[in-house]
Amino acid sequence: MTLTVDVSARRGAFEVRAAFEAAAGETVALLGPNGSGKSTLVASVAGLLPPVEGRIALDGVVLDDAADTTYVPPERRPIGVVFQDLLLFPHLSATENVAFPLRSRGIEKREARERASGLLERLGVGGRAAARPRDLSGGEAQRVALARALIAEPALLLLDEPLSALDVGARTRVRELIRDELARFHGIRIIVTHDPVEASALADRLVLFEDGRVTQIGSPEEIRSAPRSRYAADLVGVNAFRGRLERMEEGAGRLATDEGDVVVPWPEDFEGGEVIGLLRPADVTLSLEPPVGSARNVLRGRVTSVAAEGERARVRIASRPPLVADVTLGSAQRLGLRDGVFVWASFKAVEVQVLQP
Numbered sequence: 001m002t003l004t005v006d007v008s009a010r011r012g013a014f015e016v017r018a019a020f021e022a023a024a025g026e027t028v029a030l031l032g033p034n035g036s037g038k039s040t041l042v043a044s045v046a047g048l049l050p051p052v053e054g055r056i057a058l059d060g061v062v063l064d065d066a067a068d069t070t071y072v073p074p075e076r077r078p079i080g081v082v083f084q085d086l087l088l089f090p091h092l093s094a095t096e097n098v099a100f101p102l103r104s105r106g107i108e109k110r111e112a113r114e115r116a117s118g119l120l121e122r123l124g125v126g127g128r129a130a131a132r133p134r135d136l137s138g139g140e141a142q143r144v145a146l147a148r149a150l151i152a153e154p155a156l157l158l159l160d161e162p163l164s165a166l167d168v169g170a171r172t173r174v175r176e177l178i179r180d181e182l183a184r185f186h187g188i189r190i191i192v193t194h195d196p197v198e199a200s201a202l203a204d205r206l207v208l209f210e211d212g213r214v215t216q217i218g219s220p221e222e223i224r225s226a227p228r229s230r231y232a233a234d235l236v237g238v239n240a241f242r243g244r245l246e247r248m249e250e251g252a253g254r255l256a257t258d259e260g261d262v263v264v265p266w267p268e269d270f271e272g273g274e275v276i277g278l279l280r281p282a283d284v285t286l287s288l289e290p291p292v293g294s295a296r297n298v299l300r301g302r303v304t305s306v307a308a309e310g311e312r313a314r315v316r317i318a319s320r321p322p323l324v325a326d327v328t329l330g331s332a333q334r335l336g337l338r339d340g341v342f343v344w345a346s347f348k349a350v351e352v353q354v355l356q357p
Contacts, residue, residue, distance in 0.1 A: 003156055003188050007054030007064065009044035015052075016040045016212040022205075024155075027182050027189040029199035032209030033231065038192045039084065041209075042160050045190075046081050047074035058188075059155055075104065080149030084161040084192075086141055088133040094120060094144045095129040101152040119147045123177065139170035146181065156188045163198055175201065196235045208232055226355055228276060237314075239279040239324055245270065245354070252296070252349055260320030263296040264352040276355045281314065283351040284325035287344045288335055295346035299323065303341045306332060313337065317345055 001024035008017045016037035022028040030038045043049035045056060047063065050071055056064040058079075063072045080101075088097050098116035103109065120126050123143045125136075133141055142162065149157060162178060163171045179202055182189050193199050199206055200220045208216040208223070208231065216228040227233040233240030243257035245264070253266045255277050264277050285291065291298060301319030308314075313332040317323045323345050327337075335343070 001059045001155060001188060003045075003059075003190075004055070004057045005041070005045065007041075007044060007051035007056055007066075009040050009049055009051045011040045011043075011049065014040065014212060016044075016209075018207075018209070018214050019054075020207050020214060020217055022188050022190055024186060024188050026204045027191060027202055028205050028207060029203035030190065030192045030207050030209060031196060031199045031203075031235075032194060034194055036194075036209040037212040038194075038209050039160055040212075042081070042158055042190075042192055045156075046079055046158060047072060047077050078152075078155040079158060080152065080154035080156070081158045082142075082145045082149045082160060082162055084164060086133075086145040086165075088141060088145060088148075090133050093130050093132060094125065094136065094140075097133070097144055098147045098151050101148060105152065116147065116151060119151055120144070123147050123181075137170070138166045139174050142166065142170075142174050143177065146178070150181065150185070154187060156190065157182075157185055158190050158192070160192045161194070162191065163193075163195070178202065208235075227278065228355075233278065234324075237281065237324070239281065239284075241277040241279070241321055241352070243274065245272070245275045253354075255352075255354070257321050259322065260299070262321065262352065263349040264354050265350055267354045267356070270354075270356070273356070277352040278355065279323075279347060279352050281324045281326040283347050284323055285346050286315065286317075286325050286327055286331070286335060286337070287346070289344065291344055291346045293346070294348065296349040297352075298344060298346045300342060300344050303337055303339055303343060305339060306337050315343075317343060319345055 003022045006019040018041050032038050044051050051064050051066050053066050062070050095113055095116045099112035102112035120129050125140050125143045128140050191202055205219055210231050216232050224236045227236050227240055230240050241255050241257050241262050243255050245253045245255050247253050251266055253264055255262050255264045299319035301317040304318050305316045306313050312326050313329055315325045315337055
């Protein structure tokens with residue numbers, strides 16, 4: 001069983017273009033910053049927002065095809081959805097909310113309620129079966145919404161920002177619950193999130209969204225080892241420079257980006273074109289005076305943030321191009337690093353790993 005998505009969807013003036021596949025038994029996370037188009041795509045897959053172009057098929061059945069106007073309405077799609085706002089019916093009890101998909105398919109009331117009660121019990125909210133949504137905690141409401149999405153045994157389970165509205169304590173508990181339910185669910189599982197920790201903890205494969213476009217697809221480890229954009233690099237904590245590589249002297253090249261240039265090693269068998277340069281923050285050296293040494297890259301910029309992470313500090317610098325550096329807490333204190341301080345940043349050309357997209 002496979003979900004195949006290759007569509008353009010539009011909400012107002014904003015257009016999302018996405019192409020990816022997801023198979024039964026794997027969890028795919030659509031990961032991107034707020035406003036990148038993830039929820040618009042979910043609405044399109046769920047049938048709430050017909051695409052303006054392209055095709056969506058599930059298990060060989062075409063749900064949408066803009067070319068021949070094929071459109072399967074939401075209630076006829078074998079999809080269970082947990083929306084970001086949950087959308088529980090306020091006038092129905094937890095049991096009645098969960099039983100609703102079964103009742104809408106013509107299943108007798110008693111059987112639907114029995115199945116709903118059993119599922120609520122399994123998800124740990126059996127004692128809240130008679131409560132209305134307004135009387136449920138955030139974690140309880142999330143469990144009820146998950147039960148409603150699962151009750152009809154769909155082929156595809158869509159979870160749109162399932163943890164975003166929960167406090168820290170509830171988020172941890174519900175994440176564990178979702179992980180267990182995803183392992184139990186044998187169909188296709190898609191999670192939409194802007195949280196890289198959530199995505200990495202729950203998903204086998206990531207689809208990265210930026211500005212309405214898919215920019216990278218891969219396992220968490222594949223994206224960690226070779227991020228293809230600034231956003232992906234930020235997720236995994238490395239610097240990424242994307243641009244055209246121009247030859248300098250033997251063995252070196254100038255990577256020209258829209259935000260500034262860096263000197264990098266010339267890749268073997270490279271014939272020209274766009275590349276991505278990756279630089280570990282730990283390979284960036286900071287100083288208050290112009291550095292003396294062999295580093296080919298020397299930049300100056302204003303510190304925009306300093307964040308302590310264990311025994312080290314992560315320093316963001318508004319240089320050209322922008323940089324992230326990791327230094328020890330002792331070095332950060334000795335240099336007096338804080339927002340607004342100007343620093344020199346240097347790194348060797350050989351420290352930059354050059355990848356061809």
